[in-house]
Amino acid sequence: MKLELRSRFYSLVTTLLTPLVLIRLATRGIKTKAYLQRWHERFGWFKAPQFNDHTIWVHAVSVGEVNAAIPLIKALMEKYQDHSFVLTTITPTGSDRVQQIFGDQVFHVYLPYDLPGAVKRFLRKTKPRLAVIMETEIWPNLFRFCKKKNIPIVVANARLSEVSMKGYRWVESLAAKAFNDTAYVAAQTVTDAKRMIQLGCYPEKIFVVGSLKFDIIIEDHIIRKGEEIREHYQNSRLVWIAASTHQDDEIEVLDAYAVLKQRHPKLMLVIVPRHPERFQSTTQACRNKGFNTQLRSEIGLCDIDGDVFVVDTMGEMLEFYASSDIAFVGGSIANIGGHNVLEAAVFSLPVLVGPNTHNFTEITQLLNDCGGSQTVYDANDIIRSMEYLIEDEAARLAMGKAAKVLVEKNRGAVNLTMNLIESAIDQKPLNEHITNKHFPKISP
CATH class of the missing domain: 3.40.50.2000 (Glycogen Phosphorylase B;)
Incomplete structure (x- = not known):
């Protein structure tokens, strides 16, 4: 019950802070006009293609995260050729990078704010079968509604710096709940994994696979x-x-x-x-x-x-x-x-x-x-x-x-992350041989 109250309080605070976020967007738009465009997408209002139940959604905040995600996205496209792909970013530069690399192979839209209505609209329109969240974009409402809709989440290339960990302290229980709403967390390092466990993530959900950045593809x-x-x-x-x-x-x-x-x-x-x-x-x-x-x-x-x-x-x-x-x-x-x-x-x-x-x-x-x-x-x-x-x-x-x-x-994180994704999307347990061979055990 306490967690439910905290979730409602978080949603209320997020709603009240939305005008300030919009002011910040407008301020950034003075220098970069793209921030003044497509605001409706940030509230889950957008025209989407007619998706079926074979859609994979990947979220990458900006350019750096998009670049890191490229080899993983290409591996997903190769493995799941019958699926549609939705890519979300937060920044216009991230959006530009998505268009530059993938063009009309994917549907791009800005990630909505973590407001209940916006999140529900986004999920209703995109109908993802799987969500892949790059690095550590932990949004309590987004993860909560994915869980309710039985959409498995894999946090890929996950990292949690000491600075970021301190930033989550004020919503520690909600952040822990969000982590535990995932199917798997593919951490970059043992240090990252241990910090996530300290924050409250269940150890059995976390696997250390290395950094996707080592799998960089140079065309x-x-x-x-x-x-x-x-x-x-x-x-x-x-x-x-x-x-x-x-x-x-x-x-x-x-x-x-x-x-x-x-x-x-x-x-x-x-x-x-x-x-x-x-x-x-x-x-x-x-x-x-x-x-x-x-x-x-x-x-x-x-x-x-x-x-x-x-x-x-x-x-x-x-x-x-x-x-x-x-x-x-x-x-x-x-x-x-x-x-x-x-x-x-x-x-x-x-x-x-x-x-x-x-x-x-x-x-x-x-x-x-x-x-x-x-x-x-x-x-x-x-x-x-x-x-x-x-x-x-x-x-x-x-x-x-x-x-x-x-x-x-140090290449190889893409293949290991794909193992986790395949387990999540098919809702099957990880092969024990693969687990023992590839993924270090993490304990608190």
């Missing part, structure tokens, strides 16, 4: 595009990419580049800001430093006189990784929690990354331990690391090779 066209971009540069140019950057990252990167450019005139910096609303401010910051700054949207590719090239377009980061020599991965000097270092590692790039990587603690540590990355705290650290990598080609190549080997050695 041939990305390799070809990277080669074309690289051919455009002079052979003597060394290309340093700063990817998924935020303001605090860029301050240190640009300060470092000002020094490095003086010492190494052939060094070119490619910056890929994390959010499109920052394209203009990033460009202005580069020009304020006196750099000849060119934009992807204006000239296509950087010319011979360019110092800094800002990729002010969406969905092209992998192509620019493929054409670079050294990578800095953002959100890590900025206190964001880091972004996916494996997107650089898979291209055999040596990786520089800041200290704030709590969203990717284990992956970043593995990359550091194998010699594929170095931690940098500020501009001075960046200068020291870059000098070493610029001047010692053998060390640069060895570091990049170590990064690529790490990715290859």
